[in-house]
Amino acid sequence: MDKQEQELVSEVRKLFYNCQLNQCINVVNKLDIGRSFNCHKIMQYYRGLSLFEYQETEKGQECFQNVIDENQIKNQGNVNEIDVMMRAMYQLEIYYTNVQQAEDLNCYLQKVFQDYETQHSLMPNYQKGIYLFGKGMFLFVENSREQNQIECTKLIEEAIQLTQEYKQEMMISLGWMYYIYQKxxxxxKVHQQLYSINPRYPSLANNFAISLHEIGKNGKAEELFLEEEKLRNKNQISIQNIAQFYFSLENIHKEREYYEKLFSIIPKTARIYHKYGQYLIRIGQKEKGLNLLMQGLQIDPQYCPIYQELSDIEYDNKNYLKAKEYIEKCIYQYPKDGYYMYRHAACLEALENYQEAIQAYKKAINLKNYLPYKIFSNAKLAMLHFKLNQHLNTIEEFLNTCNYKSVQSYQQKGNIIQTCIFLNQNSNVSLKDKLQLINKQNGYIVMRFEQFSTYVSDKNLQKLFLYRLDNLRAVLAIIAYQKYVESELIFQSQILHWDLFLN
Incomplete structure (x- = not known):
């Protein structure tokens, strides 16, 4: 880019960072004519982000997709830093409102950051921070619903240290990741750091307020929510978040005020009809609320949250067949989504189609899903097997509910007690079968065997739990030795101290 283009890019970036979103969009629309391709991509990147933050979601997706397609034609698969940033931030913007779609598109982000590393890692212009940001965002989208943090936040932290040009985009992403991972x-802390750098960054006040509310700092959270409203007073997500905030504080007058503000936003989206209709149903105006949900589907017949809402309403009314039909519309759009499959399984169970429900719960576990619903699926499977007098399967599924890394303490204790009751008292399962079932367990559950043993009166089972736990500890000790100690015990002769290993 020449000096004039660099100044233009700087102006566009400044408008976006200052939350002057409409001005940013207009400047790009007016001045992105006859520019170099790299200048064009950067300008469209900030235009696309502005469209997303301005709630022009479809136009934002179209903007990003057009540039991605142009790059494929003009550069024939060659990518640079802005291509990685565009794909990564595209994923974040979609993730905010449609996790399933973000997961479906995640393979494209993976290809872009891998191609960037392959094409540039040996060149002087390689920016490792950009590569790490792309990889971190990919891992976040891929694993966040199941609460598998892996290394995504560490990658983003390192990327922020290595990068100046896109530092603010990376910081807003890291703050949201920490929130999703319940840190x-x-x-x-990250939101405060970014706020100190630039308090006007789009959506920062909203995201910061959500995090503060989570830890009970409601006074500061309210200040930030209202600050966000001034910056983006027509943003349906932030207005709805403020309404939800006042609901949590049981301030019904403020809650109603902001839901009415939400419904006054023009143009009305399916999301607005959904959230306002949901609110009306909750306060007792069921018929009016249901009518609004249906109007939302007229605007966007593909909007899954409304179908899910309708399915839940029909389920609560014991209209299980109708509930099943609504949730199947979600599964049709996202067949790889475990959450919708869990809802489908619950309908099948209510209809007493137990074998079909068992298969659906198993799919809910194996597909992408939120961690609690994987755990619930195992527990539901256990109870279904119990209904069908398949007691060994019942015990196995209760064990499976305890084999997740992140099981809340109340769930864990309940699962342990239920499992041990079956292990102790169920005469339909032989002691041999029980022992074999315990002995084949691997994973996080073994770490909980010490707790299991306190609930088991049978001495054989107590001993087996503790024996398996001792085996795990021995294996972990060997791994720790190899990883942290062995390298320090190699002398000039290159002979290892195997006597320590054996001891």
Missing amino acids: TDLSC
Whole structure:
């Protein structure tokens, strides 16, 4: 880019960072004519982000997709830093409102950051921070619903240290990641750091307020929510978040005020009809609320949250067949989504189609899903097997509910007690079968065997739990030795101290 283009890019970036979203869009629309391709991509990147933050979601997706397609034609698969940033931030913007769609598109982000590393890692213009940001965002989208943090936040932290040009985009992403992983103190810390740099960054006040509310700092959260309203007073997500905030504080007058503000936003989206209709149903105006949900589907017949809402309403009214039909519309759009499959399985169970429900719950576990619903699916499977007098399967599924890394304490204790009751008292399962079932367990559950043993009166089972736990500890000790100690015990002769290993 020449000096004039660099100044233009700087102006566009400044408008976006200052939350002057409409001006940013207009400047790009007016001045992105006859520019170099790289200048064009950067300008469209900030135009696309502005469209997303301005709630022009479809136009934002179209903007990003057009540039991605142009790059494929003009550069024939060659990518640079802005291509990685565009794909990564595209994923974040979609993730905010449609996790399933973000997961479906995630393979494209993976290809872009891998191509960037392959094409540039040996060149002087390679920016490792950009590569790490792309990889971190990919891992976040891929694993966040199941609460598998892996290394995504560490990658983003390192990327922020290595990068100046897109630092603010990376910081807003990291703050949201920490919030999703329930590391709220760290989320607040990152949001505060970005706020100190640029308090006007789009959606920052909203995200920061959500994190502060989570840890009970409601006074500061309210200030930030209202600050966000001034910056983006027609943003349906932030207005709805403020309404939800007042609902949590049981301030019904403020809650109603902001839901009415939400419904006054023009143009009305399916999301607005959904959230306002949901609110009306909750306060007792069921017929009016249901009519609004149906109007939302007229605007966007593909809007899954409304179908899910209708399915839940029909389920609560014991209209299980109708509930099943509504949730199947979600499964049709996202067949790889475990959450919708879990809802489908619950309908099948209510209809007493137990074998079909068992298969659906198994799919809910194997597909992408939120961690609690994977755990619930195992528990539901256990109870279904119990209904069908398949007691060994019942025990196995209760064990499976305890084999997740992140099981809340109340769930864990309940699952342990239920499992041990079956292990102790169920005469339909032989002691041999029980022992074999325990002995084949691997994973996080073994770490909980010490707790299991306190609930088991049978001495054989107590001993087996503790024996398996001792085996795990021995294996972990060997791994720790190899990883942290062995390298320090190699002398000039290159002979290892195997006597320590054997001891």
